[in-house]
Each structure stands twice: as C-alpha cells, then as structure tokens.
Amino acid sequence: MTARIFLNGEWLAATDARVSVMDRxxxxxDGVYEVIPVYSRQPFRxxxxxARLQQSLDGIQLANPxxxxxxxxxxxxxxxxxxxxxxxxxIQVTRGPMAVxxxxxxxxxxxxxxxxxxxxxxxxxxxxxxxxxxxxxADIRWLRCDLKATSxxxxxxxxxMAVAAGCVETVLFRDGFLTxxxxxxxxxxxxxxxxAPIQNHLMLPGITYDVVLELAAQHGLPHQVxxxxxxxxxxxxxxxxxxxxxxxxxxxxxxxxKVGAGGTAGPFFAAMYxxxxxxxxxxxxxx
Ligand code: PDD
Numbered sequence: 434m435t436a437r438i439f440l441n442g443e444w445l446a447a448t449d450a451r452v453s454v455m456d457r458x459x460x461x462x463d464g465v466y467e468v469i470p471v472y473s474r475q476p477f478r479x480x481x482x483x484a485r486l487q488q489s490l491d492g493i494q495l496a497n498p499x500x501x502x503x504x505x506x507x508x509x510x511x512x513x514x515x516x517x518x519x520x521x522x523x524i525q526v527t528r529g530p531m532a533v534x535x536x537x538x539x540x541x542x543x544x545x546x547x548x549x550x551x552x553x554x555x556x557x558x559x560x561x562x563x564x565x566x567x568x569x570x571a572d573i574r575w576l577r578c579d580l581k582a583t584s585x586x587x588x589x590x591x592x593x594m595a596v597a598a599g600c601v602e603t604v605l606f607r608d609g610f611l612t613x614x615x616x617x618x619x620x621x622x623x624x625x626x627x628x629a630p631i632q633n634h635l636m637l638p639g640i641t642y643d644v645v646l647e648l649a650a651q652h653g654l655p656h657q658v659x660x661x662x663x664x665x666x667x668x669x670x671x672x673x674x675x676x677x678x679x680x681x682x683x684x685x686x687x688x689x690x691k692v693g694a695g696g697t698a699g700p701f702f703a704a705m706y707x708x709x710x711x712x713x714x715x716x717x718x719x720x
Pocket of ligand 1: 678
C-alpha cells in the first residue's frame with residue numbers, strides 16, 4: 434500500500450497530509466508525542482504508551498482529541514496495514530493552528546493529531562555484541578522532562594554532540610547526577626546491582642525502563658531506584674541505554690574511557706537482552 438498518514442481523523446496519502454504553517458506545533462513546538470514499537474504487526478505496550486500520552490497532554494493542558502479506544506483502533510489498524518512487519522508508530526498531538534502568532538493558547542483550540550508508521554530499525558547485531566560509544570554532557574533541558582513534548586531542540590543539540598564525536602548517545606548529568614540519554618533511559622550496573630535513576634520531572638518515564646525493571650524483578654536481579662551520581666556512573670561495571678526503538682544496548686565507552694574492566698558488553702547486559710527478547714516473544718504469542 435502507499436504510505437498512509439492519519440491526520441485529524443482522516444487517512445491520507447503521505448503527499449496529501451498537510452498542516453498549516455500557523456500550527457503551534459510548527460511555530461512553538463507546542464505538542465506532545467509517542468513512539469510505539471510494533472513487532473509482527475502487534476503494538477508493544479500500547480496501553481502504557483497511550484497512558485503516557487494522556488499524562489503528557491494533561492501536563493500541557495491540552496484535551497485529548499481522541500478517546501483511548503479510538504487511539505487503540507487507529508494504531509492497530511495502521512500496524513495491520515503498513516507495509517512492514519516490524520514498525521515504529523509515531524503519534525503527535527499539537528495545540529493546532531492559530532490565527533496570529535501568539536504565545537498564549539487560542540480561545541478555541543483545534544488540536545492537530547497525526548499518526549504515521551515507519552519501518553522499525555532495531556540496532557545492528559554488532560552494536561548489541563560489541564556495544565556502543567557515548568559521550569556525556571550537562572543536561573541543558575527544561576524542568577519538565579517528564580513530558581514527552583515535541584519541543585526537542587535541546588535533545589537534538591545534545592544528540593548531535595554524540596554524532597559529531599562518532600558516538601551513538603549522549604549521557605546527561607544534571608547537578609552531578611545522572612538523568613538519562615538524549616533519547617534514551619540509562620542504567621548502571623555496579624557490583625551486581627542494577628541502578629536506575631528515579632523517575633521525576635528531570636527524566637521521561639520510559640516504557641522500556643519499566644520493562645527492564647520488571648524483568649530485573651522477575652529474574653531476581655538485585656536493583657535499586659535511586660539518585661545516581663556522575664562519579665558512580667563513570668565507575669559503572671556496565672552501562673546500558675534503552676528505548677522503544679533501540680531496546681537495550683550496552684554502552685562500552687563514555688567520553689573515550691572504557692566502561693567497566695573490559696570495555697565490552699557485560700554479562701548482566703547479555704542476561705537482560707535475553708530476558709527482553711524472551712518477554713517480547715511471550716507477549717506477542719499471547720495476543
Ligand atoms: N525517545 N528519554 C528520552 C529523552 C527519550 O526521548 C526516550 C525515547 C526515552 C525512552 O523512552 P521509551 O522507552 O518509552 O521509548 C527516554 C523516543 C524513542 C524518540 O524520541 O524517538
């Protein structure tokens with residue numbers, strides 16, 4: 434089929450899906466989004482992604498333009514019809530167009546909602562086996578990083594620092610503590626314990642982060658959710674990044690220094706990666 438895009442309740446060919454230049458999403462980044470992985474045409478953790486979408490909408494005081502069951506219907510339909518078996522489905526809701534450029538919300542809000550599918554490109558095997566390199570930077574973002582807002586300029590600038598250094602991700606520290614990556618959640622392994630930063634206003638409540646912690650609990654891997662210092666992060670035995678599109682990846686160098694003793698993907702990562710794949714397969718079979 435030709436790529437179809439859901440725009441404000443209509444399914445359109447990609448070339449026909451158009452949004453006004455006066456849209457607040459375009460002019461102010463006034464919107465929120467979700468990225469939902471789809472495996473074998475089955476959306477993974479859809480309920481959780483839609484719940485986080487609602488939280489983000491509540492956080493920016495924007496009424497949800499669709500009911501939960503409508504979102505489920507749209508996403509499921511697209512997952513069934515898109516041309517790829519494995520996809521990443523992108524949802525965006527903005528505060529819609531305004532008559533004149535004005536920071537204050539319009540009196541009558543007509544939100545713009547978009548859903549589109551892209552082929553899922555999970556990281557190459559080499560990255561899972563050999564790990565990836567990361568740089569670090571001061572977390573220069575705002576104080577509502579818990580909202581999955583489309584205003585991602587700081588994240589883009591931070592991510593580009595990694596690209597410029599030939600690396601995959603930028604690990605962020607704020608006031609001496611680990612927050613997350615530019616587009617991922619970060620975990621530390623130290624002395625056999627999985628350490629996860631506390632989900633607060635300084636980081637996104639990651640859906641993959643939750644899966645990783647659930648799997649740790651299920652498989653008896655000791656874990657603590659607590660503040661993690663920059664020094665602890667740099668002294669990690671293993672460092673992982675995770676997100677809906679990257680799943681879980683080992684970070685084997687940070688700012689050019691080896692992570693852990695070997696600077697290779699560690700045994701805890703190998704275990705977690707296996708549990709993650711097993712869990713995905715079980716969930717997909719069970720549907
Ligand atoms: N980003 N933190 C940030 C800042 C992110 O942008 C993301 C994901 C995550 C991981 O969240 P999840 O596990 O729910 O995907 C954490 C998506 C993939 C993106 O912006 O494309």
